Amino acid sequence: MSADTSLVAPGAEKKRGYLALLVAGFFTLLSGMWVTLKNLFRKPVTLRYPRERPELSTAFRSAIDLVDFEELGSHDCVACMQCVNICPSFCIQVEGQKYDGVKRKRATKFLVDYALCSVCGLCIDVCPTETLKYSKIYDEVSFERDAFVFDLLEPFVEREEAFLEGQRIADAKEAEEKKKKAEAAKKAKAAVAAKKKADGGEEAEKAEKPKAEKPKAAKPKAEAPKAEAPKAEAPRADEPKAEAEAEAPKAEADAPKAEADAPKADEPKAGKVDKAAVEAKPAEPKPKAAFAKPDSDAKAASLARIEAAKKRALEKKKQAEQQAEGEGE
């Protein structure tokens, strides 16, 4: 009987006979079985995920995040829009504002839709202030399709005011130093100019005080509707045109559409309230007493904060305009 050709490589069957082939094949099978038997008694390599967490490589990429710079005490997004422009997935939305007394522009809104993002990293490459980085989110999951729009400014909202304050002072100092240098160069003219500027700086600081009160007044306003309606309802009831669209995009819906949805929305809301309450707690511990709220609904709170910050910003802008007008006169 000739050797079976289909079981072996061509050429091999010419050297060996039928039985020799069989025996050789049998021993190769045994060697294979020896490998699996050895592994049967070795320790598994499994990472028991929910209990053990992976050590992520430094090259690991996930959704982008804002860098927290130590010397600034905050992020350094100047809302230059370069990341928005370069993003191939249209997943970034940024808005910024120029604050009075602060030299650089400042982001007032930074949204990333992680569901659209393909982690290409172009935004990080293009960022002029290097305030973008990859985050280490790796196991985010949701029952809802729209849960992956991250508000990157959220952790910075509380510190925003302090940062602005500091920045204002720093900028003023810088300006002063500049002026001093200018003074040293040109004494006669410099004296007049420095006085003028100093006045201006004082005025700005004076204006700060009444301003600081305003947000506090605004806050209860934001809270009032939230007390009645559960969670996500808050921004909608609050101000339909608000920037809160980031968190609850529904708010932008046309009035009739919102009404049409209302009956449908009723039912599941009841189910979601408890979940929202449960999840809100670990979400973000609030260190600042001024922003600590009786209601621990973090999302609504942050919305209200953004709201308040925006109002403040608006008022400042108006004041700045008025000042400019006054100066112009």
Next chain:
Amino acid sequence: MALNGAGKGPELKEAAQPALIKKAQGAPGTLSEREEAQLMAEAEPFVRFHLLEDLLNAARANSLWPLTFGLACCAIEMMAAGAAKYDLDRFGAGVFRPSARQADVMIFAGTISRKMGPVIKALWDQMPSPKWAIAMGGCTIDGGPFKYPNQYAIYEGADKLVPVDVYIPGCPPRPEALINGILELQNKIKAGRRFKPSTHEGPIPIAKAERTNAPTGRKVKG
């Protein structure tokens, strides 16, 4: 609100916020009214046997057999999740069944092209109920990087085809994310909750704490 302009035309702004557009149009996902009604009826049965139902739900939750079914790159991560390092089988979800008749959960792992759509729908219809769907990766949530105005090639999200229970973002998500998704689905099943058509209530982030407590931490200084 006269904030500084976004620097882009309105059409790009719209593209940047597809969720907003969808909301504004009140897009009801994918389900026909009949399907919706059927699902609602399933969600609230006429008579309840609580103990039995809890038992069955626990059994179903711990025996989620996925369909061997990969669409694109995310499928590689799905395979990795079943392999030695991550081992989906620990949770009883490692029995990848080749036949839709024997599967419980469909993991959408990859871009859903227009051509694949009918096939997916057929496979989904072949699965015996109760069945669940997991959308894995950005493409299956809402189109991901392939989504742009006037695109013609893909379905913008798995929920255009079937009711999705759990969404896992990422491009692609790590195997841990898939395991987390399976665990969340188990919680959902154990709680006796069925899919209900999206009500556009707004985002409910589940793993927000996870995000802030990521291993390397968020507090990078310098």
Next chain:
Amino acid sequence: MLKTLSDLVPNVFLAMLLAAAAIMAFATVNALFLVWLERKVSARMQRRYGPTVVGPFGMFQTLVDVVKLLSKQLISPKDIDKPLYHLAPIVVFVPVVLGLSLFPIDKSFALVDTNVGLVLVFAFAGMGFIAIFMAGWGSNNKYALLGAMRAVAQNIAYEIPLILAALAVTMIARSMRIADIVEAQGSFPYILVQPIGALIYYISAVAETNRAPFDIPEAESELVAGFHTEYSGMRFALFFLAEYTNMVIVSMVATSLFLGGYKGPLLPGPVWFFGKVYFLIFVMLWLRWTFPRLRFDQLMTFAWKVLIPLALANLLVTATVLKVMS
């Protein structure tokens, strides 16, 4: 002397009921255990953990799976051959139940004792193909039909060396009664006398149960799930149950023919018997998680060109030696 259940229980019908209940219970528990074992063994061989969540070491994982399968929707596809489709999961179970009852698990006990037990086992095993074919044909699915045809072709091919290998043993033992064969293996098991026969038998048995590396009837890369592609829920579970019980049956035959059945020092008979059976099953799992699937032509080549000639030669040599020695 060997006792059967009808000797112990006076009423014949009571004995039948008892036997049926015992076999069903054994088949079910055994399948639950084996599936768990398979998942654990495969996991450890791949250096994973396998099921860990449900019960200690995940032991109740398969129980949970069965409860789930029980509660799943039973789908009857369109244009199926209704009688065949619905009958197949039941018919596949009949030979399994019949076959299980024939083995002496101790020196003094077997459920049923007949002087042609060995032939009966193979006869019942042969009936299993019909059920597989009914399933494949009745499903009105090309993959199911292809899987069924492969299964039947493979089973016919491998039944020949299987029976030839067993025949050599019956020639030595001069009986087809399983208890006699076990008794005839005095101080040493027949695997020492018939090593090649034992090997041929075992390889053919693995092929008979449609398990890897001979699992081409349900090769998922080509045939979806083979003949049970269209079966969901409990019907599918019945096929699964039959497959795992078939593993036990072929292992029981191997134990009785080649490993000395219930014989062994110190420990009681049933312990030795089931110990040997489960060792053989473990080897089957081991094979499955080591070797890749054969191609169909390789499978057929191996049966017709390797196993059958070898088995015939083995039979001839055995007969000659017996004639010379006697």
Next chain:
Amino acid sequence: MDAVHPSAWAFVVVALGGALLSVSLRNILHAIFGLALALFGIAGLFLYLGSPFVAAMEVLIYVGGISVAMVFAVMLAYSLGKKEGGSTRRFLAVVPVGGFFGVVGYALLRASFAVTSKTGSWDLKLVGRKLLLDYNVVFEALSVVLLLAIVGAIIIARRDEKTGDDKTADEKAASKGNDAASAEERAS
């Protein structure tokens, strides 16, 4: 005559029912499965008559082997699931079937049945001895017939090694004739 045990009647019912199914069903595959059922019932009858070996062989060879082989033959040769049935042909079939039954019935009525099975130990050894000593020639002749059948089947099914096609000798002859005919046509 002894009283027949109810289990024997059960087997009779199974055998007759299976036979009835196998001749009455339109779907040829159903008919084959009915035949398997009938054979199973006959095996049960053998068991009842005290010959478990023959019963086991009946199941092993006929139920497990022959009926499966028939299924295969049908699948390979028949257009699947085709339902056959011309009413005129069925009436034509009455003639040979009636003739066959007549002959068999006549033989049955004429034969005298002596109960031999219950006397001795009709077990495996006896069967073997009878087959290989008393009826040796018949046994071997049957084997030769089967061998011839197998060889014939192989010849019919074999590919032509030179041309590699599946044509049998007859078909080849036919095609040769066609070729010749076409050659003639071309010539003219």
